[in-house]
Amino acid sequence: MSVFSYELNDHRVAIVTIDVPGEKMNTLRDSFAGDLAEIIEKGRADDVTGMVFVSGKADNFIAGADIKMLDSAKSRADALALSEMCQKAFFEMKKLPFPTVAAIHGAALGGGLEFALACDYRVCSTDNMTKLGLPEVQLGLLPGGGGTQRLPKLVGIQKALEWMLTGKQVFAKQAKKAGLVDDAVPQSILLDVAIRLARAGKPKPRMPRLDKISQLLESNPFGRNIIFKKAEENVLKKTGGHYPAPIAIIKAVRASVELDELKAYKTEAEGFADLVMSEVSVALRGIFFATTEMKKEWKSEDAPKTRRVAVLGGGLMGAGIAHVSAVKASVPVRIKDVAHQGIGNAMNYSYKILSKRMKRRIMSKADVQLVMNRITGATDYSGFKHMDMVIEAVFEDLNLKQSMVADIERECGEHTIFASNTSSLPIGQIAEKATRPENVIGLHYFSPVEKMPLVEIIPHEGTSEATIARTVEFSRKQGKTPIVVKDKAGFYVNRILAPYVNEAANLLLAGEPIEKIDAALVEFGFPVGPLALLDEVGIDIGSKIAPILEKELGSRFKAPDAFSRLIDAKRLGRKTGRGFYKYEQKGKKVDESVYELLGVTVAPRLNKQEIASRCVAQMLNEAARCLDEGIIASARDGDIGAIFGIGFPPFLGGPFSYMDKRGISKVCSELSTFATDNPVFSPAEPLMAMAENGKQYY
Ligand SMILES: C[C@H](O)CC(=O)SCCNC(=O)CCNC(=O)[C@H](O)C(C)(C)COP(=O)(O)OP(=O)(O)OC[C@H]1O[C@@H](n2cnc3c(N)ncnc32)[C@H](O)[C@@H]1OP(=O)(O)O
Numbered sequence: 148m149s150v151f152s153y154e155l156n157d158h159r160v161a162i163v164t165i166d167v168p169g170e171k172m173n174t175l176r177d178s179f180a181g182d183l184a185e186i187i188e189k190g191r192a193d194d195v196t197g198m199v200f201v202s203g204k205a206d207n208f209i210a211g212a213d214i215k216m217l218d219s220a221k222s223r224a225d226a227l228a229l230s231e232m233c234q235k236a237f238f239e240m241k242k243l244p245f246p247t248v249a250a251i252h253g254a255a256l257g258g259g260l261e262f263a264l265a266c267d268y269r270v271c272s273t274d275n276m277t278k279l280g281l282p283e284v285q286l287g288l289l290p291g292g293g294g295t296q297r298l299p300k301l302v303g304i305q306k307a308l309e310w311m312l313t314g315k316q317v318f319a320k321q322a323k324k325a326g327l328v329d330d331a332v333p334q335s336i337l338l339d340v341a342i343r344l345a346r347a348g349k350p351k352p353r354m355p356r357l358d359k360i361s362q363l364l365e366s367n368p369f370g371r372n373i374i375f376k377k378a379e380e381n382v383l384k385k386t387g388g389h390y391p392a393p394i395a396i397i398k399a400v401r402a403s404v405e406l407d408e409l410k411a412y413k414t415e416a417e418g419f420a421d422l423v424m425s426e427v428s429v430a431l432r433g434i435f436f437a438t439t440e441m442k443k444e445w446k447s448e449d450a451p452k453t454r455r456v457a458v459l460g461g462g463l464m465g466a467g468i469a470h471v472s473a474v475k476a477s478v479p480v481r482i483k484d485v486a487h488q489g490i491g492n493a494m495n496y497s498y499k500i501l502s503k504r505m506k507r508r509i510m511s512k513a514d515v516q517l518v519m520n521r522i523t524g525a526t527d528y529s530g531f532k533h534m535d536m537v538i539e540a541v542f543e544d545l546n547l548k549q550s551m552v553a554d555i556e557r558e559c560g561e562h563t564i565f566a567s568n569t570s571s572l573p574i575g576q577i578a579e580k581a582t583r584p585e586n587v588i589g590l591h592y593f594s595p596v597e598k599m600p601l602v603e604i605i606p607h608e609g610t611s612e613a614t615i616a617r618t619v620e621f622s623r624k625q626g627k628t629p630i631v632v633k634d635k636a637g638f639y640v641n642r643i644l645a646p647y648v649n650e651a652a653n654l655l656l657a658g659e660p661i662e663k664i665d666a667a668l669v670e671f672g673f674p675v676g677p678l679a680l681l682d683e684v685g686i687d688i689g690s691k692i693a694p695i696l697e698k699e700l701g702s703r704f705k706a707p708d709a710f711s712r713l714i715d716a717k718r719l720g721r722k723t724g725r726g727f728y729k730y731e732q733k734g735k736k737v738d739e740s741v742y743e744l745l746g747v748t749v750a751p752r753l754n755k756q757e758i759a760s761r762c763v764a765q766m767l768n769e770a771a772r773c774l775d776e777g778i779i780a781s782a783r784d785g786d787i788g789a790i791f792g793i794g795f796p797p798f799l800g801g802p803f804s805y806m807d808k809r810g811i812s813k814v815c816s817e818l819s820t821f822a823t824d825n826p827v828f829s830p831a832e833p834l835m836a837m838a839e840n841g842k843q844y845y
Pocket residue numbers: 171172174210211212213214215230233254256257258259261282283286288289290291292294439440442
């Protein structure tokens with residue numbers, strides 16, 4: 148059955164509806180090229196005036212090539228054939244004697260946008276659902292259906308590179324401004340406008356709309372050389388050479404301006420084939436499948452919706468939670484703080500972020516005002532009666548949190564959820580004195596809240612299923628990927644992070660230089676090193692959590708005593724301008740005096756690889772324990788939690804995928820070697836059992 152249906156209107160314009168049967172999302176599958184050829188042939192036979200492509204789905208145009216189909220490519224030759232099939236189909240469209248128009252409403256991504264790029268005109272709806280982009284890089288791929296060739300010709304080399312290298316998706320307004328679409332109109336007139344364009348005849352070739360400097364740079368080989376070299380330098384700096392796709396994208400775009408068409412398209416197809424078969428892309432595609440699967444869990448159609456929320460505490464976390472609730476979940480938020488200043492600070496936090504978006508013309512002044520109107524504040528519980536959820540983000544004090552549970556039970560409705568953003572206190576203890584413990588749950592965000600994609604959702608033993616489902620649903624509305632974890636000290640993310648950071652601290656105390664330790668883990672693939680991370684989080688915060696973990700889980704969580712000297716000296720990290728690093732306007736550099744304060748004599752002994760191996764080994768060992776204890780429900784949750792919560796290198800697929808790839812017995816023997824000088828490394832029992840039985844996590 149064809150994915151296309153065809154209808155001829157009174158002006159002999161063919162309206163072709165794209166609708167993959169039985170799927171909620173249109174994707175390009177094996178049969179697509181054949182189906183397209185048939186439709187094109189029909190248009191030729193009917194001698195149509197033009198052809199308009201429109202989606203039969205309510206909320207998407209085409210979400211790209213079917214990623215499952217890419218997974219089924221068994222060899223490089225299979226992958227090459229896929230790219231060549233797309234390229235050929237789109238060439239046929241370009242050669243048609245009549246104009247073709249893509250009428251886009253909803254997502255036009257990857258191969259979907261490449262399909263639209265092969266049309267003569269593109270018109271899109273101004274709806275918020277409409278997003279255009281080539282996000283292949285996020286799957287470790289390059290656009291293999293002519294995207295690297297056609298996009299630069301339409302929007303210019305620099306913009307095309309920026310979009311493809313980041314996977315950026317643009318809305319209608321930006322798409323029109325950049326020249327990606329010919330028009331952006333309300334959905335109600337999308338088809339009419341598209342038909343009008345189809346009747347307007349073939350368009351004349353046109354140059355991208357560029358400012359003078361870009362025009363100068365892009366129009367001559369020297370300028371272009373600068374652009375490509377700079378792009379490569381930036382990519383290598385950002386990725387540390389771990390990701391092959393960005394480099395292949397630059398190569399293919401370069402080919403689009405330097406080689407003849409045949410060779411340039413070949414460069415794209417070959418790059419695509421190499422990348423489809425690469426381990427990095429397999430890992431990144433795994434993340435896509437995992438997150439898609441997770442979106443279906445804890446869904447409850449009849450659970451009441453969360454329409455109003457309150458946040459207790461206007462600190463950094465409270466402000467971030469209020470922000471994502473107002474901006475992403477689009478619900479009214481009431482911030483309660485003991486001081487007016489706290490409320491003011493939290494509102495300012497949102498306003499600052501929104502102002503930046505306004506300056507970059509992503510949001511209008513009216514939109515910013517609309518969002519800001521959703522955020523209100525109070526120093527008492529006025530307006531709390533109708534709250535569906537109250538999220539607590541005050542400091543880590545059990546008595547305070549318990550008294551807040553009592554306040555909320557008194558001031559709010561029977562159905563109101565009390566969600567605690569604690570990072571270490573057991574939720575069961577917070578709910579201990581509750582009269583409605585079924586409404587109490589943990590909802591742990593990561594800082595900065597508006598940037599970090601993960602939340603941990605922590606039901607205690609008495610939390611109801613409905614409360615879990617409502618909390619999961621609301622966190623998704625806030626744009627988060629939730630993992631439901633067991634109520635035990637440190638939950639999952641902090642639990643695997645703590646031994647990793649502790650090992651970095653041990654290495655520092657043994658004389659390894661700070662910048663070398665951080666560089667080792669950045670080279671391994673983390674976005675920041677462990678000591679720089681501790682500076683960001685706050686050394687005081689780390690040392691507050693450590694004793695709780697140590698008490699509940701054992702001595703391997705003990706933070707080094709020497710770190711209390713940093714706290715006494717008020718060197719808490721970035722927030723006080725000094726920690727392991729000194730923070731100045733120009734940037735940060737290691738504050739050498741920290742060595743003396745900690746009583747350390749710098750004496751490098753290990754190479755960077757050894758440093759990284761030791762820190763990561765601690766994390767892997769703890770992750771294995773977490774899965775065994777049921778802290779996480781699956782290796783998949785553990786991988787996504789580590790990638791989205793800590794920045795575990797995505798190209799390695801997460802700690803469990805990484806252990807599988809290396810071989811569990813190899814991981815165990817490395818741990819045993821490290822354990823000879825520090826027993827904390829002794830391989831966890833479940834890991835040893837897996838090694839003995841030759842088992843894998845996946
Ligand atoms: C040759 C080309 O250059 C190569 C390519 O095109 S590679 C593909 C490039 N495209 C992409 O990366 C887009 C991937 N998709 C997305 O980002 C998101 O799905 C989206 C933004 C389109 C929609 O998000 P959202 O509304 O949350 O829906 P989401 O739950 O993710 O997806 C709905 C369903 O569509 C499926 N889907 C979405 N895009 C898909 C794709 N490209 N391939 C296969 N399945 C896809 C999902 O797996 C899910 O299936 P299921 O319901 O059976 O589990």
